[in-house]
Amino acid sequence: MTSGKVRWAIVGTGGIGKRTVGDLRLCPDAEVVAIGSRSRANAEAFAQAHGLALSFDDHAQLCASPDIDAVYIGTPHATHFALAAQALRAGKHVLCEKPLTMTGDEARELGRIAAEHGVFLMEAMWMKFSPAMRKAVELVGQGAIGEPRLLQAGLGYPVPPDGPKRFWDAALGGGALYDMGVYTITLAQMFLGRLEAISVTGRTQPDGVDLEEAITLRYAGGALAQLATSITCLVPPRGWLGGRSGAIDFLEPLFSPGGLKITTGKPPAPPAVQELSFAREGAGYVPMFRAVNAAILAGSTEHPLHPVSATAEVLDIMQRIQAALAQERDARSAG
Known part of the structure; x- marks a missing residue:
């Protein structure tokens, strides 16, 4: 980072890795220099396709490279903890695809390791950094819709049985909850305060892969969140937040909203409606990458918009939901 740029390695050659290369290259303080994969052939092919100088099929060697400052982990969920821990202990900054880990305790352990080694760690919850979501947080903080009372959100789509293994393999963290439900739960946590109770119904296979679920979260003060996710049917990726004096609609896609619709007023008077649209930079990761690069260059070990404690809270909730399912x-089955 002597040049004022963060030198990134991407771990994982799938679709996430390809989008990551493009969006990191839109950040002037980032440089993508390396790719890591379990397969030498895949690593070399990715490096050639994207013009990267370094390719690795050994994660330890990648982490030991003096030419890499930070790693972006885009592998299946269940591999995140081990890959991130190894990188952090080698002194590399880590930005990791959601979910950061499979349990809250694992996330807290990664946070401890990052702090011990003085390096940055964050789950790549790009939704929180999108311009639309930042504006929504600002509006709620200003009291534009009054006290938030009810949030509804959904995200899901039918994944064929021969689709990506990360959805169907329990050992990889498969199912709807960890892949897509993490967004809706994070959204509720952003706006509704302290969680008090969880109720859920859904369908789970004998191997533990959850197919779909409807979740109700109750918060201190009585606020509620109603959330739905599925890998068997289409759940449009959008949601809304209702307050005592108005509401905010999050337009599609929920994980990187293209706009907001703010409705205020008190019936029977006609409502006042304001619609805001936001241009997307690259594939939508750019605002998050820009914030993470700035935090790393400033010497921070986490980002205030999405600290490890927030990630761990969501993972704790998902574990409780998974157990209930x-x-x-x-x-x-017993009945």
């Missing part, structure tokens, strides 16, 4: 499945 398994209990429901077992009860149905």
Whole structure:
């Protein structure tokens, strides 16, 4: 980073890795220099396709390279903890695809390792950094819709049985919850405060892969979130937040909203409606990458918009949901 740029390696040669290269290259303080994969052939092919100087099929060697400052981990969920821990202990900054880990305790352990080694760590929750979501947070903070009371959000789509293994392999963290439900739960946590209770119903396979779920979260003060996700049917990627004096609609896609619709007023008077649209930079990751690069160059070990503690809270909730779904499945089987 002596040049004022963060030198990035991408771990994983799938679709996420390809989008990451393009969006990092839109950040003037970032340089993509390397790719890591379990396969030498895949690593070399990716490096050639994207003009990268370095390619690795050994994660330890990647982490030991003096030419790399930070790694972006875009591999299946269940591999995140081990890959991130190894990179952090080698003194590399880490930005990792959601979910950061499979449990809250694993996330907290990664946070401890990052702090111990003085390096940056964050789950790549790009939704929080999108211009639309930043504006929504600002509006709620200003009281534009009054006290938030009810949030509804959904995200899902049918994944064929021969689709990506990360959806269908329990050992990889498969299912709807960890891949897509993480967004809706994070959204609720952003706006509704302290969680008090969880109720959920859904369908889970015997191997633990959850197919779909409807979740209700109750917060201190009585606010509610109703969330839905699925890998068996289409759940449009959008949501809304209702307050005592108005509402905010998050336009599609929820994980990087293209706009907001703000409705205020009190019936029977006609509502006032304001619509805001936001241009997308690259594939939508650019605002997050820009913020992370700035934090790394400033010597921070996490970002205030998405600290590790927030990630761990969401993972704790997902573990409770997963346990409840398994209990429901077992009860149905016994009946």
